[in-house]
Amino acid sequence: MPIVILVAFFGLFLPKTAKAQQEEVMLTFSNPAVGSVYVGCLYDYKSNAVYLPVNELFSLLEINYLPDGKNFTVSGNFISPDNPYVINFLTMQVQLGKTTRQLKPDDFKIGETEYYLSPRIFEEVFGLKFSVNIDQLFLSLETTHRLPVQERKAREMARSRIEEFGIKPLDYPLGYSRKRSVVNGSMLDYSILGDYSKEDKSLSYTFTGGMELLGGDIQGTFNGYNSNNGIHTLNTSGLRWHYGFRDNKFISGITMGQTITTGLQPLSITGLSLTNDPIEPRQMFETYLIDGTTEPNSEVEIYVNDRLAGFKRADELGYYRFNIPITYGTTRTSLHIYTPSGQLIVTDRQLQVPFTFLPKGVVTYNVQAGKVEGFMADSIQEKWVAHANVAMGVTNWLTASAGTQFRDNPSLSNMKKIYYGSLSARIAKQYLLNVDAAPQNYYRLTGSVMYASNLSLNMIYTRFDGTSEFNFRGATDDINANVYIPFRLLGMETGIRFSGDHLILPNSSQTTILSDFSARLGKVNMRFNYRDNFETSQGTTTFGNALLTTALTYTIARTPGVPVYIRGMYLRAQNMYDIRHNQFQQSEMELSHSAFKTGRFNLILGYSHLTKKVNAQLGFTLDLNKVRSTTTLNSSEGGTWVRQSLNGSIGWDMLNNKTVFSNRQQVGRSAASVLLFVDNNNSGQYDEGDQLLPYQGVKLDRSSIMEVGRDSILRLSQLQSYYKYNLSVNRNAIPDPTLVPLKDKFSFIADPNQYKRIEIPFYRGGTIEGAVLIARNGTTTGQGGLRLNLKAVGKEFETVLRTMSDGGFYTMDLAPGKYTIDVDTVQLGFLNVKQVQKLSFEVKAKAEGDYLEGLNIILIPADSVITTGRRSFIESKPVEKNDAKNDGNLDVVKPTKQKEATEQTEEQNSNLKYRLRKRN
CATH class of the missing domain: 2.60.40.10 (Immunoglobulins)
Incomplete structure (x- = not known):
């Protein structure tokens, strides 16, 4: 009973005289993880003491806490589950772990809706050093602990970068679908190259154009060459029309014009192509289920190849479930579970999938037919070719494919019709096995594995079935092997790679071996490469050149102590040595340095030990936003010549009547014009008189280039045609915080060879x-x-x-x-x-x-x-x-109560500061 009376005296039932000495004040609490928020504290005029709210601060810092109003306690786990605490205001004790501290009456207060502790108790017991500036009404925190709110912020930041991994966890609502037009868009890539020497002067140029036509995209390239010796050429290539279908499992694209077959031996043809391969390449081959149980409400993250790929919160029973998209090749998964009590549980797995795999039940096909073009048609007098292949995901560990190719070429009887097939298997989730068969041509067996230690093995065995275009030399067998062995050297992770190829001919064999080792010593990167070959015929072995190539690279740091003119300079030295003949073959040194922020000088000096000649190359690249210029000067004992090139692209933003210049290729890609504007007339669309916002106020889930034009329109370039992009509004990029968008997250489909117009209206909050x-x-x-x-x-x-x-x-x-x-x-x-x-x-x-x-x-x-x-x-x-x-003028009219509340708060703070000055 005396304890209850004591608590009542200090807290809930304070006498009027005591209450008059205390006042609730709002302090601005600023912390990088929490932000800037108001915290309600108690100020005692008599003792000039400030008391901080326990529940509110623990909630902001996300420290585990459980208040008990009946027993006057706050308990939980501090930072980690093995560090429990109890604050008991009845017994006036604080227990943290195995340590107990007695509280004094002046160490705490009990309010009507909160418990309060003095900053000294927060610091001495929990290591949370709160600093109070009562004159400025400011509260700050210093601590050596890694607070739970900081951990969560770091995880959220990683989750926001999930899209960078290339796997979208969720598509935003579709705001702008694919809009087909009869004629739309226009883009032109260009490359102009001029060579000048005493003996020869020439000019070559390439122009590639693209636009939308009849609902599809059309593009083609014109190549030209002119020289002072009378040679003039002009030809076309890649002229084709393509019509794409999204989300159609039966057909994804029709191509008419110049294209390439997808058979065992790709051929350039002019004809027709059909496929149902998805427009957006598959980023996974199957969905792998990972589930389990843990503490209820735990945060569960799944990492794929050390990058965050998914996040969920366990339900009330502690159950979680992930359907993880596993990409081709070796995939490492790591499950991180953050329990409410602060415990971290980590579980690692590793999966191996073939590159040729298809998801179970998925069937794809490719069909091409047309006339062979170029030198191939002239050399073998061939006119027509037809090819088709089909592949199917049979099970989760087996994919099968088959194909055929017909060629109008009587001179090659065994090549007129080709049939081939393959089986791709995944054994024990990490061993890959692939079998290819092309009767009358070759049979091939491929196997590979990569272990968790990064040790990898790969082997290819080919058995040739007679002489063909795949075996001009008439070999019988070919064996290729590759192994990578990782290890630690001087505390750093490194490794060495060995590879070799053994070709067996009827009366001889040829062998090539290669080893490669790279390491880093301080700021110097070292690379050693050894290459050798030999031939055996009728018991006699002939060795070739055993070349050892060594390379050292070093980049000068951009620190203040380094002279400005050499900061960031890149240096490389390379030597090629013939071990078998005990002589150097080639030595080379390269120096590269940036200039004028957008330019770079490059100097290469080389010396041939065999010809005793020196050659030099000096280059300067100027990479502007609208064009890229490269100038190269080459000099040797044979003479001097200069090469100048200009590369760039021109796009036409039709709806905004704007010509856009770029230093990157745009044909075959897509772009978007994003109009961020204040919707003055509430129409929901951009009209004359609306205010454009010239800021980079959006984010995409894929890479792109963003630039705000002089017309205040944000343009996104280097988008992939027909792809779906998730767009989110970045309000932090808009200086006026009172402006809010009508939609802050949506998706759009990029239209080919054009700028897609996207409007985002903003309104006052x-x-x-x-x-x-x-x-x-x-x-x-x-x-x-x-x-x-x-x-x-x-x-x-x-x-x-x-x-x-x-x-x-x-x-x-x-x-x-x-x-x-x-x-x-x-x-x-x-x-x-x-x-x-x-x-x-x-x-x-x-x-x-x-x-x-x-x-x-x-x-x-x-x-x-x-x-x-x-x-x-x-x-x-x-x-x-x-x-x-x-x-x-869109100025916000403050509500009356808001104004009164603001005036009341300002008056309260002014009175408090006046009393403080008067007391001091």
Whole structure:
């Protein structure tokens, strides 16, 4: 009983004289992980002491805590599950791990909705050094602990980069689909190359054009060459029309014109091609299930090849489930489980899949037919060719394929018709086996494996079936092997690779061996390559050159102590030595350095030990945004010549009537023009008079180049045609924080050879105003000091609001959409009340901003019964306020209550600072 009386005296039932000495003040708490938020603290005038809220700070720092209002305790795990703590305000003790500390009456306060501790206790017990500047109403934190909120922020940042891994976890709602046109877009890539020497002067050029035609994309290349010796040529290549289909398992593309077959021996033809291979290449071959159980509400992450690929929260039973897309090749998966108590559980796995694999049940095909073109048709007098192949994922570990090719060539009887097939298998999830068969040509067996230690083995055995275009030399067998052995050297991870090829002919054999080793010593990269070959015929072995190539590279650091003119300079030295003949063959040194921010000089000096000649090459590359220029000067004893090249691309943004220059190729790709604008007339689309926002205010889930033009339009280039992109609005890039987009996440499909127009309207943020009222004995009173959780419906947005002394609350800059507000459940427990119902409202898109008032939340005693037949308590519906027009200047008109609350807070802070100055 004395303990209860003591607690009552220090906390809940403070006398009026004691209460008058204390005041709740709002301190600005600034922390990199938490951000800048307000924290409600207690200030004691008599002792000039500040007391910090336990539950609120632990909640912000995401330290595990469980308040118990009946027993006056706060307990949980501090940072890790093996470090439990209990703060007992009845016994006035704090226990952390096995250490117990006794509290003094001046170390804590018990408020109406919160427990408070002095900053000294936070520091001495938990290692959280809070610094309070009462004059500036500022609170800061210093600690050596890695706080849970920091861990979560780091994980969220990694999750935001999931798209960089190339596997999209979720497609945003489609905002702009594929829009086909009869004629649209226009792009032109160009390359102009001029050579000048005393004996010869020449000019060559290449122009590649592309546009949309008849709903598909058409492109082609013109090549020209002119020289002073009378040679003039002009020809075309790659002239073809393509029509793409997305999300169609039967056909994905039709191509007419100049194309290449996909058989055993690719041929250039002019004809027709059909396929159902997806437009966006498959990024996985199957879905691999990983599931299990852990502590309920644990955060579970899955990493693929050391990069985050998925995230889920375990359900109330602790169950989690991932369908992981496994990419081709070797895939390492690592499961990270973060339990609510702070424990980290890690489980690693490794999977191996063939590159030729298809998902189970998936069937793909390719069909091409046409006339052979180029030198091939002239040399073998061939006219027509037809090819077709089909592949199918038989099981999760087996894929089969077959194909055939017919050629109109009587001179090659065994090549007129070719049939081939293959089987690809995955054994024990990491051993790959592939069998290829092409009767009358060859049979091939391929096997490979890579272990968790990075040790890898690969072997290919080919048995030739007679002389053919695949075996001009008449070999019988070919064996190729490759092995990589990793190891540690001087504390660094490195390795050595060995490879060899053994070709067996009827009366001889040829063998080539190769080894490669690279290492890093300080800032110097070293590479050693050894190459040798020999031939055996009739018992006699003839050896070739045994070449040892050594290369050293070094990049000078860009530190302040290094002279400016050599910072970032790249140096490379290389020697080629013939071990068998004991002589050097070639020595070379390269120096490269950036200049003028967009340029780079390159100097190469070489010396041939065999011919005793020196050659030099000096180059300068200027990489501007609109064009790339390269100048090269070569000099040797044979003479001097100069080469100048210009490369770039021109695109036409038709809808915005803008010509866009670029130093990168654009034909065959796509682009987008993104209009970020303030929708002054609430039309939902860009009209004359709307204000364009010239900022890089969007993010894509794939790589692209972003640039804001002089017309204030953001253009995205280097997009892949027909691909679907996820776009999100980056509000941090918009200087005006009151502007919010109507849609902040959506997807679009890139149209080929053109700029796709995308409009994103912005509006002034909405403002809400209301109060939290407690209904007791037929009367309602406002409740101050409460934390309100504001959440968006269907969006990832959540924030905390605070009620003022009269129970009122407000906030600004809300994006259009639906929201809910809940009172903090911990504080409801302190007050022994409950919320009648969740408050819901909608902010509408308006250029001047939407304003809702009368959003009242009713609280009743926890033991009361809520009747649904009739309303026992007053409920206020949201009221829309139609503010007067402001002649288009879009300045936000502050609500009356907001202004009053601001003035009340400023007056309170001014009075506090005045009393502090008077006391000092």
